[in-house]
Amino acid sequence: MPQRRLGKEGLEVSALGLGCMGMTGVYGLPTDRNAMVALLHHAIVMGVTFFDTAEAYGPFANETLIGEALGRARDRVVIATKFGFDISQSGERYAGLNSRPEHIRDVVEASLRRLRTDRIDLLYQHRVDPAVPIEDVAGTVRDLVIEGKVLHFGLSEASVSTIRRAHKVHPLAAVQSEYSLWHREPERDLLPALEELGIGFVPFSPLGAGFLTGQIGRDTRFAAGDFRNNVPRFAPEAREANLALVALVSRIADETSATPAQIALAWLLAQKSWIVPIPGTTKVHRLEENIGAISVNLTAGDLGEINQALNELHIQGDRLPPAALAMTGG
16 A cells, blocks of 8 residues: 655555544444454555544544554554544533633543553544634644644644644644545645645545445435435435536546546545545445555546546535534634
8 A cells, every 4th residue: 555644744644544434323324343343454454554533423432443443553553533522421412612722631531542542643623613712722732742642733624724823833734624526625725725834635525425436326215314314415306416427437437447436536646645535434345445546547638537527517415414514614
C-alpha cells in the first residue's frame, strides 16, 4: 500500500484509510463484533494503517471496538478520533456541541481508555462549536500534544476561516469533510486553502454512502434506522435523477476493467497527493474491492472525460438532513 503524508509534521498513513463508523450501527443493520474485529485485522494485512473513529460513533462503542481490535498492532497503525459533542456517559443522550477546554480533556482521557492506548495519533474537532473560540480549542489540543496524549490536530467540516485561525495556534495535520464525485464543493475554496497551508485532506463518504458503488437504485429500500432514510439526496426522486452519475462511473469502470467504487476512489486519489479517502465497509470483499482502487490508473483523458461530464450533471438533494447540515462549515 502506498503511503501519503498529512500535513507538515510527519504524519504518514496508507493512501486509503478505513472509516469505521458503520461497524457499530448507523446503517441500521446490526454488525457482528467478531466479524468486525476480523475485518479490521484483515485491513492491516492488506496494508491499511489509517483508521477513523469517534466517541460519537455508537456512542462510545466504536472506539471500544477499535481498541480491542487494534491493540496488538498499535505501533503499526494510525488512529484518528474526534471530540466535540456533549454526550451523556450512558451514551443515550446528546446535548449539542461542546468544545470547552475542560470537556476536550475529559473526552481525550475517556477515548484513551476505550482505545487502550497512551496517545491519539490524530485528534479532530468533530464539529465547530460556535460557543468556544477556535483559538481556545486549538490551544487545548496544543497542550495535549505537548503532554504526549495527542500527536496531531485536525478539524472536521470547518470553514476556511476557522481552519486558518486554528492553524495559527497549532499546525493542522488534516481536515476532514465530505468529498466525492457527487459532492465537489471542497474544490471551490477548501482544497486551495489546504494546499496553501500544507494541510492534508481526508474525505469521508468518498463513495457517497454507497451510492457510487452502483448497488443502490431508485427503488432500493434502506433498513429501519439507516441514516440514509433521512438524507434528502437519497429520496427516491433525487436518487432517480442522480443515477446519471452512477451511469457515468459505471461506463468508465467497464472501460477500465474496474468497479464503480474503484473508479470513484481512484478519481479522488488522482486529485491531490495529500488526499486520503476513508471509505467504510462491514464486508471483507468490499474492503478488498476498495483497496483495489490503488491499482486503478486513470489517464488524463479519463479524468478529463469524467470532469467534463460532472460539470454537466446537476446533483439533486442536500447531502445531509437540515439539522446535521446546519452544524457544518463553522
